Amino acid sequence: MAERTTFRLRVRFGKLGRLRHLSHLEVMRALERSIRRADLPYAVTQGFSPHMKAAFGPALPVGTAGLREYYDLWLRELVPAPEALARLAAATPPGMAPGAARYVPEKAPSLSAALTIARYEVGVGPAVGPEMLVRAVEDVLAESELTVKAKGKTKVFDLASVLPEEPRVESSGSGSTVVLTTRMGATGSLRPEALVGRALECAGLPHAITTVTRTDLLMETEGGFMRP
Amino acid sequence: MRDDMWARVEPLLDGVERPARYLDSEWGVRVRPDASYRVALVYPDTYELGMANQAVAILYDILNEVDGVAAERCFVPWKDMAAAMRAADVPLHTLETLQPLRDCALVGVTLPHELTYTNVLEMLDLAGIPLRSVDRGEDDPLVIAGGPCAFNPEPIASFLDAVLVGEGEEAVLELVEADRAVIEAGGTRADRLRALSGVPGVYVPTLYVSADGSAQPGCGAVVPADAATPRMVTKRALKDLGSVRPPTCPVVPYMDVVHDRAVVEVLRGCTRGCRFCQAGMVYRPVRERGADDIVHDVMATLRCTGHDEVSLVSLSTTDHSQIEEVLRRLSRSLEGRAVSVSLPSLRVDSFGVEMARLVAGGGKKAGLTFAPEAGTQRLRDVINKNITEEDLLGTIEHAFGAGWRRVKLYFMLGLPSETDDDIRGIGRLVHKVLDVARENTPKDQRGGLKIGVSVATFVPKPHTPFQWEPQLTLPEVRRRQEILREAMPRRGVDLSWHDPDVSFLEGALARGGRELSDVIEKAWRSGCVFDAWTEEFSLPRWLAAFESAGIDPVALASSERDPADALPWDHISSGVSKRYLLRERERAVAGVTTRDCSFDGCTGCDACGDLGLDIVLGGASRG
Structure with missing residues (x-):
């Protein structure tokens, strides 16, 4: 069967408020349903069990919010991007509202392969003062490696490689925020709360992490980091 | 208020399994903060089970259309969340506006089966509502139950202020209207209950007493305490399903719930007349929805929810007189959209297989499920399961010839006279099924061929011709299971059992009277909750509860009742007369079958006459 022409629409969305408690699977299913409600002419995969042709960026864990997340959706017909965006916005719960939509070349690399850089903000409650937090983070960064144990597995991260930018601490009205950029690798990604949690633990401070938000997802190019 | 409450709830979510159970904010939620009369609709199990329940979805839709009324969902938090809520002193609340249940006007609980009874107590306790109706005060909500267990409400009656028997679409509106009028007029809780008992189909347990205080458990009539209370509570049923608008924009869960798909009801009732089947007796008569309505609602529901699957539900969907037309129209409308249609149950004949084929199209052929229920023609005649061995083998031949490779068969152990x-x-x-399946499967595919065989223990249920029959004792179930295991083919069969311990408890609770309230409360106090969850169920804890209440569960489940004696559910009428049930019982003993009255003439169950209804086929009354 000849491949029909399809159009690859890249949609940016959020995972905000209460919806940060959803799993990646739950987010994917909810967005697929919003696409059907928007009545966009989505393409369907060939094969024994046909389904909507869509691809999502890197997963966000349960509890982590996202400001600029992405999915690609293949359409059978070209719907002007602003119209597609408006239809999606009308059919999506506010916490996952689409923020932008544009067509990308069919041959563009997949989101999951292209998006290797993630920026995060980790909120820390007022139980830990900003100065103490700065010192705690510095102490952890002084080591070259970070060992993380999760679900019975131990992972060792080379900090120079997973942290392409120096983390920084900002103080806000009700506590402080650790702003950090991580590089996601084939062997796994460093969870930002693991790094901050370790910093607090080593410094003997309370585990006062309040929120974790992925603020940006970026592609790494020779010239630096770029949004998809 | 709402934000304050969320600020108390959200910190609990980081430490619990599946927080999506507690979030609200789904597509399709109805938030009506300004309503003056708030109803909590409770499904007494977790979110993922409750969101699959159609009764909750229907009542949610109907009540939220009424001016000044808000209906909000509530499910039983899983054990981890319940512990966190108790530790943080967070009362059980609705999802939509986080209203504590104890501040609602009405708490409506659906009772799908007996194993949810302890969850009802858990719900009340988490909400801070006194467990027993008699202990509730003016500020407590009215707790009203409905659903299948309303047909014998006695075991749980002490915990309920009222019970709605039968279909709720019309009755719930009358009930809310009656209650609002009393509240408006400044009436007391007693006035409210009195007003509810005046609504047809509503049973108010505190207005009734046991006629004979010395009656043994599971026997003895329940009668009105005064002359102003109706002697008999007759179930509510819609004359015509076309008169109500089913929900086409239900709430769309985030979480992977049980039966995660759109649901459209195609007919209500079933008159095949299987003598063990409570649903087939209590939901009479058959009322079909018209093909146009069904097709319209399927398309509207898919558009509004974005689901990729729709299930056409009923007690026997492939019996709908226009099912073929409906499925053909749907497969045309849904072409190329990767949206599938599913049928929950199939008739044991070629027509059933053809309908399954229409639904599957060229795509995936999921397994087919058939329910012969008994292994011999003699016993199938006793239970009035009107299918023959030839029917079944012909169906299997057809299914495997059409490309299916997986079939599941349901049987029951311990049917009367077995x-x-x-x-x-x-x-x-x-x-024989295995042989026919092999013969109709290409040689290279025979290796992986499996027949699923699922065996449940027969539980006699109220309002059926078998309501007087004894249930097998546990040792006898085990003996018969051994016989069955020996008789099964060694290869090509996946044999599974419904846990006999669970069926035993179900049987003891199903046919008990009000004396079981103490047992249920003791069981809950000793830690029984989520009894329908295999890993949570504990028969020893239940047996201890029975013992400390001085009630013998074996006598309750496994002794034969005398048809001359009153039964604890005699004051609840499904419309089907006791005379008919007794006649069907005699025919069962004689091995004589009874035809399906929807197609072969009236069999005299009295439901139509008692309820002022008629069979409705294809959306039009047969008249």
Whole structure:
């Protein structure tokens, strides 16, 4: 069967408020349903069990919010991007509202392969003062490696490689925020709360992490980091 | 208020399994903060089970259309969340506006089966509502139950202020209207209950007493305490399903719930007349929805929810007189959209297989499920399961010839009059099914061929012709299971059992009277909750509860009742007369079958006459 022409629409969305408690699977299913409600002419995969042709960026864990997340959706017909965006916005719960939509070349690399850089903000409650937090983070960064144990597995991260930018601490009205950029690798990604949690633990401070938000997802190019 | 409450709830979510159960904010939620009369609709189990319940979805839709009324969902938090809520002193609340249940005007609980009873107590306790109706005060909500267990509400009656028997679409509006009028007029809780008992189909347990205080458990009539209370509470049923608008924009869960798909009801009732089947007796008569309505609602529901699957539900969907037309129209409309249609149950004949084929199209052929229920013709005649061995084998031939490779068969153990030979008959039948399946499967595909065989223990239920029959004792179930295991083919069969311990408890609770309230409360106090969850169920804890209440569960489940004696559910009428049930019982003993009255003439169950209804086929009354 000849491949029909399809159009690859890249949609940016959020995972905000209460919806940060959803799993990646739950987010994917909810967005697929919003696409059907928007009545966009989505393409369907060939094969024994046909389904909507869509691809999502890197997963966000349960509890982590996202400001600029992405999915690609293949359409059978070209719907002007602003119209597609408006239809999606009308059919999506506010916490996952689409923020932008544009067509990308069919041959563009997949989101999951292209998006290797993630920026995060980790909120820390007022139980830990900003100065103490700065010192705690510095102490952890002084080591070259970070060992993380999760679900019975131990992972060792080379900090120079997973942290392409120096983390920084900002103080806000009700506590402080650790702003950090991580590089996601084939062997796994460093969870930002693991790094901050370790910093607090080593410094003997309370585990006062309040929120974790992925603020940006970026592609790494020779010239630096770029949004998809 | 709402934000304050969320600020108390959200910190609990980081430490619990599946927080999506507690979030609200789904597509399709109805938030009506300004309503003056708030109803909590409770499903007494977790979110993922409750969101699959159609009764909750229907009542949610109907009540939220009423001016000044808000209906909000509430499910029982899983054990981890319940512990966190108790530790943080967070009362059980609705999802939509986080209203504590104890501040609602009405708490409506659906009771799908007996194993949810302890969850009802858990719900009340988490909400801070006194467990027993008699202990509730003016500021407590009215707790009203409905659903299948309303047909024998006695075991749980002490915890309920009222029970709505039968279909709720019209009755719930009358009930809310009656209650609002009393509240408006400044009436007391007693006035509210009195007003509810005046609504047809509503039973108010505190207005009734046991006629004979010395009656043994599971026997004895329940009668009105005064002359102003109706002697008999007759179930509510819609004359015509076309008169109500089913929900086409239900709430769309985030979480992977049970039956995660759109649901459209195609008909209500079933008159095949299987003598063990409570649903087939209490939801009479058959009322079909018209093909146009069904097709319209399927398309509207898919558009509004974005689901990729729709299930056409009822007690026997492939019996709908226009099902073929409906499925053909749907497969045309849904072409190329990767949206599938599913049928929950199939008739045991070629027509059933053809309908399954229409639904599957060229795509995936999921397994087919058939329910012969018994292994010999003699026993199938006793239970009035009007299918023959030829029907079943012909169906299997057709299904495997059409490309299906997986079939599941349902049987019951311990049906009235069952002999060891009937049990071996299940083995013989499965052997034949396996042979036919092999013959109709290409040689290279025969290796992986499997027949699923699922065996449940028969539980006699109220309002059926078998309501007087004894249930097998546990040792006898085990003996008969051994016989069945011996008789089964050694290869090509996946044999599974419904846990006999669970069926035993179900049987003891199903036919008990009000004396079981103490047992249920003791069981809950000793830690029984989520009894329908295999890993949570504990028969020893339940047995201890029975013992400390001085009630013998074996006598309750496994002794034969005398048809001359009153039963604890005699004051609840499903419309089907006791006379008919007794006649069907005699015919069962004689091995005589009874035809389906929807197609072959009236069999005299009295439901139509008692309820002022008629059979409705294809959306039009047969008249």
